[in-house]
Amino acid sequence: MINLIKNELYKLFHKPSVYILMLLIVIFNFIGIFGYKLLVTDDSTSATINQMNISTYETLLSTLDPSNSADVGTYVEYKVTYELLKFENDHSFKSTSSEYYYIENNIKSDLTKLYTAQYINKDDEGVKEAQAQYDKDVDFLLNNYDWKVLVNNEITKDNSMIKLLDESTDSTQIETIKMDIVSLQYRLDNNVPFSQTDASTDLSGYSSAYSTYSSYSTDEKTFATRDQLIQKRTAEKNYKLLKYRIDNKLITNDESYGNSYSSLNMFKGAFTSISFIIVLCVIIISSSILTEEFNKGTIKQLFIRPYTRSKILTSKVLAIFITVLLFILVNALSGVIISAIVNGSIKTLADPILVYSFISHEVIKMNVLSYSLLTFLTLLPEYLMLTFITLLVGALTTNGASSIVGGIGLYIVSSIFEAYATIKWVSFVPTMNWNLSGFLFGGISEYQYVTLGKSIVIDVITIAALVIGTYIVFDKKEIKNQ
Amino acid sequence: MKNILSVNNICKSIGKKQILKNVSFNIEEGEILGFIGPNGAGKTTTIKLILGLQSIDSGTVKINGYDIQHDFEKAIARVGGIVESPDLYMYLTGRQNLMLIKRMYKDIKDEDMDNIIELIGLKNRIDDKVSKYSLGMRQRLGIGAALISNPNVLILDEPTNGLDPEGIKDIRDLIKKLAKERHIGVLISSHNLSELESMITDACIIKDGTIITTQSVTNLKQKSNTSYLIELNKTTGIKKLLLDGDSIMDDTHIRVYRDKKDIPELLENLIGNKFKIYEVQLEKLSLEDAFLEKTGGNIID
Numbered sequence: 001m002i003n004l005i006k007n008e009l010y011k012l013f014h015k016p017s018v019y020i021l022m023l024l025i026v027i028f029n030f031i032g033i034f035g036y037k038l039l040v041t042d043d044s045t046s047a048t049i050n051q052m053n054i055s056t057y058e059t060l061l062s063t064l065d066p067s068n069s070a071d072v073g074t075y076v077e078y079k080v081t082y083e084l085l086k087f088e089n090d091h092s093f094k095s096t097s098s099e100y101y102y103i104e105n106n107i108k109s110d111l112t113k114l115y116t117a118q119y120i121n122k123d124d125e126g127v128k129e130a131q132a133q134y135d136k137d138v139d140f141l142l143n144n145y146d147w148k149v150l151v152n153n154e155i156t157k158d159n160s161m162i163k164l165l166d167e168s169t170d171s172t173q174i175e176t177i178k179m180d181i182v183s184l185q186y187r188l189d190n191n192v193p194f195s196q197t198d199a200s201t202d203l204s205g206y207s208s209a210y211s212t213y214s215s216y217s218t219d220e221k222t223f224a225t226r227d228q229l230i231q232k233r234t235a236e237k238n239y240k241l242l243k244y245r246i247d248n249k250l251i252t253n254d255e256s257y258g259n260s261y262s263s264l265n266m267f268k269g270a271f272t273s274i275s276f277i278i279v280l281c282v283i284i285i286s287s288s289i290l291t292e293e294f295n296k297g298t299i300k301q302l303f304i305r306p307y308t309r310s311k312i313l314t315s316k317v318l319a320i321f322i323t324v325l326l327f328i329l330v331n332a333l334s335g336v337i338i339s340a341i342v343n344g345s346i347k348t349l350a351d352p353i354l355v356y357s358f359i360s361h362e363v364i365k366m367n368v369l370s371y372s373l374l375t376f377l378t379l380l381p382e383y384l385m386l387t388f389i390t391l392l393v394g395a396l397t398t399n400g401a402s403s404i405v406g407g408i409g410l411y412i413v414s415s416i417f418e419a420y421a422t423i424k425w426v427s428f429v430p431t432m433n434w435n436l437s438g439f440l441f442g443g444i445s446e447y448q449y450v451t452l453g454k455s456i457v458i459d460v461i462t463i464a465a466l467v468i469g470t471y472i473v474f475d476k477k478e479i480k481n482q
Numbered sequence: 483m484k485n486i487l488s489v490n491n492i493c494k495s496i497g498k499k500q501i502l503k504n505v506s507f508n509i510e511e512g513e514i515l516g517f518i519g520p521n522g523a524g525k526t527t528t529i530k531l532i533l534g535l536q537s538i539d540s541g542t543v544k545i546n547g548y549d550i551q552h553d554f555e556k557a558i559a560r561v562g563g564i565v566e567s568p569d570l571y572m573y574l575t576g577r578q579n580l581m582l583i584k585r586m587y588k589d590i591k592d593e594d595m596d597n598i599i600e601l602i603g604l605k606n607r608i609d610d611k612v613s614k615y616s617l618g619m620r621q622r623l624g625i626g627a628a629l630i631s632n633p634n635v636l637i638l639d640e641p642t643n644g645l646d647p648e649g650i651k652d653i654r655d656l657i658k659k660l661a662k663e664r665h666i667g668v669l670i671s672s673h674n675l676s677e678l679e680s681m682i683t684d685a686c687i688i689k690d691g692t693i694i695t696t697q698s699v700t701n702l703k704q705k706s707n708t709s710y711l712i713e714l715n716k717t718t719g720i721k722k723l724l725l726d727g728d729s730i731m732d733d734t735h736i737r738v739y740r741d742k743k744d745i746p747e748l749l750e751n752l753i754g755n756k757f758k759i760y761e762v763q764l765e766k767l768s769l770e771d772a773f774l775e776k777t778g779g780n781i782i783d
Binding site: 003004006007010011014015296297298299300301303304305306307308476478479481482 | 526530533534535536537554555556558559561563565566567569570571572573574578582583585586587627631
């Protein structure tokens with residue numbers, strides 16, 4: 001058997017198709033990672049965009065008449081944006097900086113108040129007040145800027161809010177404010193100013209994550225629809241994970257935080273999901289390894305040997321598995337390496353992966369290897385179904401195009417059925433059950449009628465049928481005249 | 483000598499059409515059996531049934547004593563074959579193709595493979611891609627592939643198809659050598675009788691899925707009448723010396739049907755009647771003629 005498998009791999013790797021597919025995988029990774037880097041971190045392009053926008057708004061403003069009550073609301077809106085853009089253009093702060101955030105929030109609100117007072121309310125006192133506030137804030141920004149002051153202001157506000165609320169108030173409200181204070185304190189202790197970074201956004205969302213989570217009942221039986229249950233679980237997971245990150249100081253202003261193309265995520269992604277290029281690889285390899293031999297007649301070279309047909313087929317199946325695994329590894333490694341080169345660091349690989357378990361209702365820490373392997377196993381039914389539908393159609397028709405259509409057809413059909421998941425019988429369709437990753441750590445399927453036990457049974461029956469069908473067809477195949 | 487290939491009353495139908503009807507023959511070690519028949523007679527189908535490439539409706543095929551349907555691996559272990567055309571991987575070299583096959587068998591030494599490469603005359607081109615080979619080279623490589631397993635049964639489906647006379651000669655010499663030196667039993671199918679004629683020891687004639695006759699080549703030819711072509715100075719007045727069936731070809735040639743022992747008497751008669759004799763030529767009955775006689779049909783397509 002080993003020799004048969006060696007032969008199959010030898011034939012596969014002496015053809016260009018395997019290498020072309022690997023190259024495609026690497027290219028796709030490169031485009032994804034490099035594109036993300038350009039999009040997210042390049043501020044020079046936004047300067048050009050800003051210039052364009054400034055002249056656009058100039059034109060827009062010239063078309064509106066602020067003395068006209070129908071236009072004035074829009075006028076104020078545009079004027080605020082216009083002045084803001086000019087301001088940002090004059091003082092170039094990086095879009096991820098806390099100063100930029102201050103401009104987009106505080107300065108913007110100051111301008112809004114100013115122009116509302118000026119054009120809508122036509123209130124001179126209000127204008128004076130607003131202008132003074134604006135000048136004060138700009139001065140703070142340009143001369144005395146210290147983000148910690150802003151954070152401390154918020155803490156003070158929260159504390160006075162708590163004092164105001166008496167004991168008869170719902171304790172959740174008080175807890176929510178306390179959570180906010182925790183997140184603010186975290187900022188001070190760990191140097192995370194208000195900004196547009198993922199770290200700051202996560203921290204800002206902490207208190208609302210808590211209040212959303214507390215709004216749901218903990219008794220899952222009370223949820224009528226699957227959607228509601230998923231909302232409750234998502235809220236629980238979000239809050240608990242944030243809490244864990246805060247408690248363990250895992251939220252940092254590091255560029256790698258929240259980078260979906262970090263080395264860690266590139267490695268993980270190769271095992272935890274099946275991208276379309278990998279689906280193509282599985283189908284193309286499964287198709288060619290069988291149908292090409294029938295079409296070129298070389299299958300006879302395999303059949304007139306002292307091996308049963310089952311053994312010949314098994315060697316091809318194992319060769320497919322080995323080659324697909326290789327594609328997955330190429331995907332993982334090229335992703336890690338390109339990410340390390342583009343982002344300048346590979347150390348995210350050592351970061352732990354945080355998973356929320358609905359069994360223990362706690363956050364579990366795992367290293368990327370174990371997590372990837374575990375999730376990969378839950379995707380095996382999908383890999384097996386795609387492989388064997390292609391092989392079965394290939395054995396039946398001995399036609400390469402038909403077998404590829406068989407495989408891709410199944411893949412396309414799977415997404416069609418997903419759209420109709422609310423119909424009960426659709427949950428019996430094998431492709432609705434081929435991804436078991438949702439059930440990890442006590443999870444549930446997003447589809448109403450899909451459960452773990454049922455999925456496993458359907459997967460086993462489907463795969464067994466495809467495998468047995470393929471072996472029987474292959475065994476009984478009559479070699480017709482060429 | 484033992485039967486290494488034994489085909490017993492095999493029948494095969496495809497749909498409603500019966501392709502093979504009770505086909506039977508045997509091959510012994512060292513024997514080269516020519517499997518002869520017109521296109522569509524069932525030669526390739528028979529070969530496919532023997533090799534397990536198609537199912538047998540009824541009847542048995544035994545190779546080296548093992549039943550192909552119940553003991554496939556043992557039956558096919560010492561068989562080498564080419565079916566319809568040599569099945570080679572065009573994108574690999576000759577050597578790589580042979581290596582793939584070598585790996586499927588146990589205990590084939592590297593030097594055995596080198597010997598085969600030499601035997602088929604491809605030593606200088608064995609490391610070129612098969613896509614660059616001529617048809618003759620591919621046929622030879624195909625035979626090499628069939629020999630790797632050290633078979634004692636060779637089954638060759640039209641192995642000289644598309645070859646030039648030199649190529650045919652090479653194959654012929656090779657096969658005769660293999661039969662003689664390695665005691666291999668060979669089954670060669672063809673519709674080109676003149677090529678087979680000098681190769682085979684026995685002939686099995688098939689038509690419309692039925693075996694018409696199986697006998698040694700010598701027997702086949704012997705049973706047909708031999709004729710002599712005689713060139714004379716004239717043929718006028720010769721009729722009284724001729725028998726029924728003899729024919730006058732033209733002014734100077736006659737064809738007579740006699741056994742060899744009767745020829746001297748005929749010549750004496752002719753000379754005694756003042757005929758001058760320039761040439762007496764034995765017309766050897768070709769296998770083609772013998773075949774035509776047996777099948778009563780045109781075998782050239």
